[in-house]
Amino acid sequence: MQGAIVKRPRLITIISIIGFCWVIISLPGVFAPSVKKINDWMPALLGAIRASMFIAFIGIWYMKQWGVRLFISIFFIKEIVFLLIDDSNFLSVILSVFFIVCMLVYYKRMDPNL
Amino acid sequence: MIFLGLFRESILFALHALVVNKLRTFLSLLGITIGIFAIIMVFTVVDSLEQNLRKSVQSLGDDVVFIEKWPWTFGPDYPWWKYMNRPLADYTELDEVLKKCNGAQSAAFVTSARITVKYRSSSIENVTIIMASHQYDKVKNFEIAEGRYFAEIESSAGRPVAIIGDVLAKVLFPNQNGLGQTIKVNGAKVTVIGIFKKEGESILGGSPDTQVLVPVNYARSLIDIRDESLEPQIMVRAKPGISNDDLISELTGLMRSLRKIKPLQEENFALNQTSLISNQFDSLFDIVGIAGWIIGGFSILVGGFGIANIMFVSVKERTNIIGIQKSLGAKNYFILLQFMFESVFLSFIGGLIGLLIVFVITLLAGDSFGMEIVLSKSNVILGFTISILIGVVSGFVPAYTASQLDPVEAIRSN
Structure with a gap:
């Protein structure tokens, strides 16, 4: 592997593992019949959000700043979409905000390169 | 690039x-x-x-309420023995509904049976005959491809006229127009005045393509329409702007008063709607x-x-x-x-x-x-x-x- 090797803090490891499990468990859910009923393009939109989140967690796992930036961007996009379809989940927001705070604590120690 | x-x-x-x-x-x-x-x-x-x-379901009508003996859906522990003793929907109740129900745009008494239809040497058994009062065309969604619907006098006087399904017409009259022809329904002569537009098979069964529709007042002379097995019903269509729930609550009060049900007594009728099926x-x-x-x-x-x-x-x-x-x-x-x-x-x-x-x-x-x-x-x-x-x-x-x-x-x- 190229680039700066930054030792990953235990908290980021735990967050990344929870994140991977969260995305993998929730990814099939975006293709559920109930989502398809909202709009033809809704599974595509939610699927793209989940896939981006998965990529963000890979970036966070490798201690890359782009992972954190991607996660925060996707968090806001996701919440806007969920608010529009009136499906916002308070627990998910709290968990995401907690993840973001933890990531930002270690943000400066992360690699700014791709 | x-x-x-x-x-x-x-x-x-x-x-x-x-x-x-x-x-x-x-x-x-x-x-x-x-x-x-x-x-x-x-x-x-x-x-x-x-x-x-x-x-x-749409062909049955989204805004139609069916007054019947049996409900269409049952819970896991429904008291069927209570339903067994309920009275059937009665033709006389139709008049009261038409007179007193403000939310009803139209209503019809409908019942059906299985009969044999004959035309010259052709004979078809187990054909569904729909016996309906005059406003049936206003509560049920269907189109007539050829001919016409019953005139008011034909319905009230019980004239021997019928509207038949497209498939039935093609089988009975393969090389000629069925309009004006006389068919035999359970041995009685009936004139065909209309043919339904072909609709194809229905997932709920009962496609009009293979049905015969006659005025209920004529059907009395053919079949005992008070027979329990015929499952008579009164179909009530809501006025535009009146919701099914409003119509149901009005019909509940009306039917309770018609059947003289005391305030604490259970209802002895079911008010069904198509949303129950869907x-x-x-x-x-x-x-x-x-x-x-x-x-x-x-x-x-x-x-x-x-x-x-x-x-x-x-x-x-x-x-x-x-x-x-x-x-x-x-x-x-x-x-x-x-x-x-x-x-x-x-x-x-x-x-x-x-x-x-x-x-x-x-x-x-x-x-x-x-x-x-x-x-x-x-x-x-x-x-x-x-x-x-x-x-x-x-x-x-x-x-x-x-x-x-x-x-x-x-x-x-x-």
Whole structure:
């Protein structure tokens, strides 16, 4: 592997593992019949959000700043979409905000390169 | 421009991988193909069934309430012995509903039976005869292709006239127009004054194509319309702007007063509406959809691992090429996107094959299941979305690994 090797803090490891499990468990859910009923393009939109989140967690796992930036961007996009379809989940927001705070604590120690 | 070049190059790499390692690629794509096929096939069948059911329910009328003895849906511990003793809907109650129900636009007394229809030497047994009062055309959605509906005098005086289904007309009168002909219904002569427009099979049964409609006042002379087995009902259509719930609450009060039910006594009638049927089927379709989605989801998961595997092998095989590309100035994102495109392209082909199989099956199936099975636009979008997303998710880690390779070490590798 190229680039700066930054030792990953235990908290980021735990967050990344929870994140991977969260995305993998929730990814099939975006293709559920109930989502398809909202709009033809809704599974595509939610699927793209989940896939981006998965990529963000890979970036966070490798201690890359782009992972954190991607996660925060996707968090806001996701919440806007969920608010529009009136499906916002308070627990998910709290968990995401907690993840973001933890990531930002270690943000400066992360690699700014791709 | 650089993006297009990258896109072209990635597609060429993917095609090369497909051609050089045919069996490996085929086996890897098979998971995605089976997954997409399973999910989209189930969704296609469920959507087609649902569409067909909605069409059938709509023909019964969304804004129609049915006054009957039996409810259409029962709970797990419904007291059937209580329902058994309920009185049947009565023709005299229709007059009261028409007079006193403010929310009703129209209402009709309807009952049905099985009879034998004859025309000269042709005879058809077990034909459904619908015996209805005059406003039947206002509470039931149907079209008359030839002829006309009953005149008021024909309904009230009980004249021997009938409107018959399209299929029935074609069988009874193969080489002539059935209008004005006299058929025999249970031995009595009836003049055909109209032919229903062909509607095809209904998922709920009872297609008008094979039915005979006669005025209920005429049917009294043929059949005992008070027979319990005929399950008579009063169909009440709500006025525009009146909801079914409002109509039901008005009808409940009216029927309770008509049948002299005391305030604390239970009702001895059922007020049914079509939403009861569609709600029952909605939950069934949801379960079938979820089952298909779980089965297909596992296939796709396995397919995703297959794609990830093929991509790791691809990165390993092309490590020295990656090294050369990077030493010549290729950026990390260029290598990353190159492998990502390849992964998405491979997955896309898997999904495309799956969708093509579904499309071919829908074409072959045609109308053989008594309904048209159509691969809808939403399912095509869903199929492509799933395959592209699986390509992205399963290809990102190998692509990222490739992009992070040290050029010197990469060139040295075999």
